[in-house]
Amino acid sequence: MSKVKCDHCHLEFDESVMIKENDLNFCCKGCQGVYHLLKDDGLDSFYDKLGNKTISPPLEIDDDVDRFDSKSFEEMFISTTDDGFKQIDLIIEGIHCAACVWLNERILYDTEGIVSADINFTNNKAKIIWDEDVIKLSEIIKRIRSIGYNAYAYDSSSADKEAAKAKRDYFIRMMVAVFASVNIMMLGVAKYTGFFTGMDDEIKSYVHLGEFIFATPVVFYSGWIFFRGAYYGLRNRILNMDFLVSSGVVFTYIYSLFILFGAKGESYFDSAAMIITFVLVGKYLEVIGKKSAVDTLDKIKGTLPLEATIIENGIKKSLPLNSIKVGHIIELRAGEKVCIDGIITNGEGSFDESSLTGESIPVYKKQGQKVFSGTINSDSVIRYEVTKTYKDSTLNSIVTLLEDSLRSKPKIEYKANEISKSFSITILSLSLLTFIVWYFFGLDLGFDYDGTNHFEKSFIVAISVIVIACPCALALATPIASLIGISELAKNGLLFKEAKYIESMAKADTLVLDKTGTITKGELKVVKARILDDNIHKLNLLYSLIDTSNHPVSKSVKKYLQKEYDLISKDLSSIKNIEAKGIKANYKNVEGKVFQLLGGNIDLLKENGINYKFDSSNTVYLFAINKRVIATFELIDEIKENAKELISDANKNAIKVIMLTGDNKKVASRVASKVGIKEFVAGINPIEKAKYIENLKKEGKTVIMAGDGINDSIALAKSDVAIAMGNSSDITISVSDIVLLNNSLESLQKAFSISRRTYKFIKQNLLLSLVYNAITIPLAMLGYVIPLVAALSMSLSSLLVVANSMRIKQKDK
Incomplete structure (x- = not known):
């Protein structure tokens, strides 16, 4: 052949x-x-x-790429979104800086069929959503590999192993660079001493040879990650930070080779090695900073057991969490953690819910009450029925929310990325301009050089411009602060679904609050009851009617009746919930006679032709049978702790607070005056709440809304940032952007405080990085900075941004 x-x-x-x-x-x-x-x-x-040169063919990382399209792989790792698209979490191997994240996201977004691709800068985890009719997952994996990175499905155990392997590799490269650089510095002492005292050319050549021997592994082994990043950036027409580092090192190294092989001048092998070393050490410390910021997430993820004991046909057996289904009965012993959400079917005991709510006092629970994953059974053996899969359980949902929020980006970060896109081109242009000016115009600012080293001086000054510029600090400015902010919010029981809501909270000018369950405790207490007809049959009908509702008013009246009477529930028909007013239903007795039942506020009675006068500043519940009032109840709802502090803090920060409630005007006025709210709207239904929010937004307001009931879900969906209290319904939580796990208004106040502080430090970081470049680049162009100092300065600028971001953890004085 x-x-x-x-x-x-x-x-x-x-x-x-x-x-x-x-x-x-x-x-x-x-x-x-x-x-x-x-x-x-x-x-x-x-x-x-x-030309005619040869190159190595591409490396086949995994020839079994079709496995990504197999049914078994899909069942294990791929989910389907509400829009019918496919979704997977991947680990992108080979990412080492924000520029790598940007490169991968750009390539994926430019790929037809990919709906979204967001990469978490902290753990290289990518959330990819794609249209299966347009592109297969195997093709997406190939696309990622085509630019020099690898991707595999996220699995917590394998991901940890890969992360440990990558960290070890990074550490070894750094230590090789440090060891070699220390030896180069020792040789450098001899070289620079000889420069002033006189050194034979032969001895100097040996010093240059020694520096070459130590610098070469630093440049080509330790610095390989920068060359690799620069190469793949160039392949995709991107000039990134890696390119600036690599070009500075390569030019310095090549120039030093000419000196080593006989050209006149000084070698700069030490600078080439130091550039790599300083940047590597800086990035390693940056990784440590990021690691400390995501400790909260790691702790949460590590709290759940891997399997649970289920009872099936009277036999106990252990099953992995992924294999447990809705309806399974789990046995939980004292001291064990609830691994999946459920309802207690047997036993009772105290549960430590501090991991979710932050409250240290145990919560007593009995048969019929819910238990949540991540909480601890303190003192007894219970059995409970699983109501959610592991994937949908509370703790796993929290972890998913945190990871999604860490992966998302505030608007200000997109602006920073736009600036950094043209940064490298600008720096290279300035470097070239610097060389031209120094070389052709003989710029002299007091440096003593003659014609023999004129090129050397011009070259080294130009290299310093490349090395000292730090797009990395600019790229880090927003993500590192957002990361730490999200971590601090999570520690305080605040789950932000996306990091962008930090910016929205910080810039908000209007806060809309629901009354019941948000400003008040939502635990209404009957303070006055008038039973106008104590016929037990009629009270049974009242009990039956309120038993059909989960509204706080109905629950409180029901609790009162259970305490005072021994009642039974009857079957009702034509039950209809009238928003913000009450309930109406029919009851048919054994004789076939139909009774119309009404239960709710005075507006409900008027709407149904009952003219009944009842004046009270409390919440009122009226019950009527066939247009005759049978009983009246007056209830009060205690104000939550820290409500006044929240309103006061909002007013201090120029945030207008508005209360919306379906309750009557007198009750609303009493609550508003107690907490210091100046503007409120009473007797408003859910549709009207949503329209009110829409009108505020039309006025140009940035609206934050907090609520807890299903009736708040429409208004929450219309607001700029929707906040669900911890006791909210599933529907309310699903449309919300922020969840307060502990249901405390102090947490809501902290959400504003931490968001404002985080946003302030994001702006500080951007200012620091821009000021750094504005000062150091002109200094380098004027020749006041050598490459070695430039590399150190570049690393310090990144660390300064990280250190400044860590100040987010400090509480406001």
Whole structure:
């Protein structure tokens, strides 16, 4: 068989394995794929530059890529969104900076069929949503691999192993750089001492040789991650931070090689090694800073057991959490954690819910009450029926919310990314301009050099400009602060579904609050009851009517009746809930006679033709049978702790507070005056609440709303940021952007406080990075900074941003 040459790698191969495509010959599918990728991205000029040189063919990381499209893989790792798209969490291997995240997101967003792709900067976890009719998951994996990264499905155990492996590799590269740089510094002491005292050229050449020996592994082993990042950035027409570091190192290293092999001047192997070392050490410390910020998430994820004991046909057996289904009965012993949500079917005991709510006092629960994953059974053996799968359980939902919020980006970060896109091009242009000015115009600011080292001086000054510029600090400014802010919010029982709501909370000018369950405790207490007809049959009908409702007023009246009377529930028909007013229903007795039942406020009675005068500043519940009032109840709802403090804090920060309630005006006025709210709207139904929010937004207001009931869900959905109290219904939580786990208004106050502080530090970080570059780049252009100092300065600027972000954890004085 004859030999032919591959049109991509230019290596010769046996014609029998050739892949023929029109007039092109490829030795393997990898070369064929890379060829088309370069051509499609407009980078086919690469082959003109390559000439007759050969390159290594692409490495096949995993030839079993079709497994990503298998049914078993889909069942284990892929879910379907409400819109019918496919969703998966992937770990992107090879990411080491914010620029890598940006590169991967850009490539994925430019791929047809991918709906969204968001990468968590802290753990390299990517949430990808795609249209299965347009693109397969295997094709997405290939796309990621085509730019030099690898991707695999997120699994907590394998992800931890891969993360540990990557961290170990990073640490080894850093230590090689540190060891070699220390030895170069020792040689540097001799070289610079000899510069002032006199040193033979032969001895100097040996010093240069020693520096070359130590610098080479630093540049090509420790610095490989920067060259790799720069290469794949260039392939996709992106000039990133890696390119700035790499170009500075390569130019310095090549220039030093000329000196080593006989050219006149000083070598700068020490600078090349130090640039790599300082940047590596800085990035390693940056990783440690990020790690401390996500400790909260790691602690939460590590609290659940891996399996639970279920009771099936009277037999106990252990099952992994993923295998437990709704309806299974789980036995929970004293000291064990609830792993999946459920309802107690047997036993009673105290539960430590501090991991969810932050409250240290145990909550006593008995048969029929809910238990939540992540809480601890303190003192007894209970059995409960599973009501949610592990995937939908409370604790897993919290982890998912936290990871999603860490992955999302505030608006200000997108603005910062826009600035950083053109940053590298600007710096390279300034570096070239600096070289031209120094070399051709002989700029002299007091440095003593002659014509023999004129090029050297111009070259080194230009390199310093490249090295000192720090797009990394600019790229870090927002994500690191957002990360720490989200972590602090989570510690205080605040779950932000997306990081962008930090910015919205910080810039909010209007806070809308529901009354019952938000400003008040939602635990109404009957303070006055008038039973106008104590016929037990009629009281049974009253009890039956309120038993059909979950409204706080109905629950409180029911509780009162249970305490005072021994009543039974009857079957009712035509039950209808009238929003913000009450309930109406019919009862048919054994004789076939139909009774109309009404239970609610005075407006409900008027609407049904009952003219009944009842004046009270408390919440009122009236019950009538066939248009005759049978009983009246007056209830009060205690104000929540910290309500006045929340309103006062909002007023101090120029946030207008408005209360919306379906209750009557007198009750609303009493509550508003107690907490210091100046504006409120009473007797308003859910539709009207939503319209009120819409009108505020039309006025240009940034509206934050907090509520807890299903009746608040429409208004919450209309607001800029929707906040659900911890005791909210599932529907309310689903439409909300922030969840207060502990149902405390102090937490809501902290949400504003931490958001404002986080946003303040984001702006500080951006200002720090811009001021740093504005000061240091001109200094480097004027020749006042050598490359070694430039590399140290660049690393310190990134660390300064990280250190400043850590101040978010400090409480306001």
